[in-house]
Amino acid sequence: MTLSRRPAHRDVPETAPVAGPIRVDPRTKNLTKRLTAGDIAVINHEDLDQVSAQALVACRPSAVVNAAASISGAYPNLGPQILLEAGIPLLDRAGEALMTQVTEGVDGSVVGNEVVVDGVVLAEGTRLDMPTVLEAMEAARGNVSQQISSFARNTMEYVKNEQDLLLDGIDLPELRTPMEGRYALVVVRGYHYKEDLQTLRPFIREAKPVLIGVDGGADALVELGYRPDLIVGDMDSVSDATLVSGAEVVVHAYRDGRAPGLDRVESLGVEDPIVLAATGTSEDVAMLLADGLGCELIVAVGTHATLIEFLDKGRQGMASTFLTRLRVGGKLVDAKGVSLLYRSRISGAALVWLLIAGLLAVVAALAATPGGRTLYQVLAVRWDDFWAFVGGIFG
Numbered sequence: 302m303t304l305s306r307r308p309a310h311r312d313v314p315e316t317a318p319v320a321g322p323i324r325v326d327p328r329t330k331n332l333t334k335r336l337t338a339g340d341i342a343v344i345n346h347e348d349l350d351q352v353s354a355q356a357l358v359a360c361r362p363s364a365v366v367n368a369a370a371s372i373s374g375a376y377p378n379l380g381p382q383i384l385l386e387a388g389i390p391l392l393d394r395a396g397e398a399l400m401t402q403v404t405e406g407v408d409g410s411v412v413g414n415e416v417v418v419d420g421v422v423l424a425e426g427t428r429l430d431m432p433t434v435l436e437a438m439e440a441a442r443g444n445v446s447q448q449i450s451s452f453a454r455n456t457m458e459y460v461k462n463e464q465d466l467l468l469d470g471i472d473l474p475e476l477r478t479p480m481e482g483r484y485a486l487v488v489v490r491g492y493h494y495k496e497d498l499q500t501l502r503p504f505i506r507e508a509k510p511v512l513i514g515v516d517g518g519a520d521a522l523v524e525l526g527y528r529p530d531l532i533v534g535d536m537d538s539v540s541d542a543t544l545v546s547g548a549e550v551v552v553h554a555y556r557d558g559r560a561p562g563l564d565r566v567e568s569l570g571v572e573d574p575i576v577l578a579a580t581g582t583s584e585d586v587a588m589l590l591a592d593g594l595g596c597e598l599i600v601a602v603g604t605h606a607t608l609i610e611f612l613d614k615g616r617q618g619m620a621s622t623f624l625t626r627l628r629v630g631g632k633l634v635d636a637k638g639v640s641l642l643y644r645s646r647i648s649g650a651a652l653v654w655l656l657i658a659g660l661l662a663v664v665a666a667l668a669a670t671p672g673g674r675t676l677y678q679v680l681a682v683r684w685d686d687f688w689a690f691v692g693g694i695f696g
Contacts, residue, residue, distance in 0.1 A: 319363040319390055320410035323418070325403050329353040330490075330517070330538050336360040341409055343416075345369050345400055349380030352491055358383060364390040364411045368397045371429065376448050377438040385431050392416065395426035471579045471586065473593045478530045478549050481595035484510035486602065487587045488518035488529075490538065494603025495521050497636040501602070511596065515587050518603060519543045533590065534583040536562030544569050553586050554578040581621030592629040599629060602636040 325343040326332035330353065336342055338361040346353060347369040357365060371381045371393045384391050392411055399416065402423050403409065409418040416424040486505065488498060498521055504510075505527070514522050516534030520543050523529070529548040532539060536552060544550065544566060554560035554576050566574045579586050584604055591599050604622075626633060667673030 318410050318412040320408065321363045323403050323405070323407055323409045324362075325400060325405055327400055330356065333357060333360055334538075336362055339363050341366060341411060343368070343395075343399060343403055345397060346371070346380075348373050348375060348378045349384075351379040351383060354380035354383035358387040358389065362389060364392065366392045366395050366399070366411060366416055366424070366426065368395050368399050368424075370394050372434065372437045372441065374437060374441045374444060376445055377441040381429055381434045382431070382438070385429065385434060391429045392426040393429050395424040399424040471577070471589045471593065473590070474551070474575045474577055476531070476549060476551075476575070476590075476594065478511060480511055480591060483596055484508050484598045484600065485513055485591035485596040486510040486600045487513045487515065487584070487591060487604070488521055489515045489584045489587075489601070489603040490517035490521070491603030494518060495524075497602050498522070498525060501600070501636055504600070510598075510600065511591070513587050513591065514539070514543070514548070515583050519548065521603075531587075531590075533577075533587040534562070535560075536565050541569055544571055550574040551586070551590070552576045553583045556580055581625060585621050585625040588625055588629050588633070592632060596632065598634060599632045600634050600636055604635075 319341070321339045321341045323341045323343055324332055324336050327345040329344050329346050329349075332342060332344060333353075333356040336357070340360070340362045341364050342357060342360070342362045343366045345368040349367065349371045365384055371391060372378055381391055381393075390411060392414065395416060403416070403418065407418055409416060409423075411417070414425050414428050415422045416426070486501070488494060502525075505512075511531065512522055512527055512529045513531045513533060514520070514529040516532075516536065517538035519529045519532045519539050523540075523543050523546060528546055529543070531551065532544065532548045533551045534553055536544070536550075550566055550571050552560045552562050552566055552574055554563075556578050558576075558578050560576045560578075563574065563576060577586060577590075579589070581589075588599055588601070667676065
C-alpha cells in the first residue's frame with residue numbers, strides 16, 4: 302500500500318475519530334509494556350492472536366492501527382474480535398512504511414480509514430467492524446485443514462531432526478532449586494494465565510510447588526505476591542524487578558550457544574545465571590527441566606493446548622511444543638483441571654449450619670463452667686426485667 306502525505310479529508314467520517322499519543326513497535330508484547338490508556342497503538346502483527354489482543358485491551362488504548370493484516374485468512378484467529386468487543390477501533394492493513402514514518406509519542410488521530418498527524422495523512426487502511434471480522438473468520442475456518450496438514454509435515458520433519466529431544470530430553474544443568482519429588486507450576490504468558498493462576502491459590506498454598514515463570518509469566522507470579530523459584534526464557538518480556546527478585550535464572554539460548562538475553566541479565570547483576578542451549582520454545586524448556594529434574598507433576602498455566610492456540614503460536618513453535626508434550630505427557634496437567642479439584646464446594650446452607658453448630662458448641666461450653674452458669678443467670682434476670690418492663694408499658 303502506498304503511503305501519502307496530503308491534507309486530511311474534511312468530510313466527517315461515519316466512524317468517530319479518535320486521538321492520542323502514538324506508540325509504535327513491531328512487537329506487540331514490547332509495545333504493551335509502555336502503552337497507556339488513551340494512546341494509539343501502531344503494530345505490525347499479522348493474524349493478531351488472542352493473547353496479544355487481550356494484552357492490548359488491558360492497556361485501554363484509544364485505537365489500534367495494524368500495519369499488517371489482523372486476520373489474513375490462514376485460520377480463524379480471535380484477536381480482532383476481542384479488540385472490537387472491547388470497543389477499541391481497529392484500523393487494518395495500514396502498510397509497513399507507517400512503522401518508520403510515525404514518531405513515537407507524537408500526537409495523532411485515526412479519522413475514518415486514515416492515520417493523521419499534524420493535519421497530514423500518513424497512512425490509509427481498512428477500518429474493521431464486527432460483521433467484517435466474523436465473515437473473515439468464517440472464511441478462514443475453511444483453511445484450517447491446510448494448517449493441520451502443514452503442522453503434521455512440520456512436526457514429522459522436526460521429529461526427524463530432533464528425535465534426541467523425545468528420547469533423551471535436554472542437557473540438564475545443576476540448579477540450586479530442589480525439584481526431585483515435588484510438584485512444578487509452570488506459568489506462561491498465555492491464555493487467561495492471570496485468571497487461572499488466581500484460581501490456583503489453594504493448590505499453591507497446600508502443595509507448595511516449584512514456581513517456574515516463563516519470561517513474562519514470572520511477572521504474573523510476582524503480581525500475586527509469590528516469588529518465582531525459577532525464571533526460564535530469553536528474557537525479552539520479564540521485568541527488571543522480577544529478574545532481581547532472587548529467583549534462579551535460566552537463560553534460554555540457541556543450539557549454537559548464542560544467548561541474546563544474557564547481556565541484560567548480567568547487566569542487572571543477577572547471581573549465577575545459567576545458559577541452557579536447546580531447541581524449541583522457552584515454554585518447552587521449562588517443562589523439560591521440570592520433567593528431567595524429577596518433578597512428579599507439572600501444572601501448566603497459560604500454555605498452548607487447543608488447535609487455535611497452536612495455530613496462534615505458529616507452525617515453527619508448534620512442532621517442538623507437540624513433541625515436548627509427548628515427552629512429559631504423563632506428568633502434565635492443565636491449570637483448569639487442577640483448579641476444579643481445589644475449588645471450594647461448600648454451599649451457603651452448609652456454611653449457615655456450620656455457624657449454628659459453632660454457636661451451640663460455645664453455649665454448651667459456657668454452661669459447663671461456673672463462670673458461664675453465672676453469666677446465664679445474669680442474662681436470665683435481665684430477660685425477666687425486660688419482659689416486666691414491656692408488660693408495664695402495655696398493661
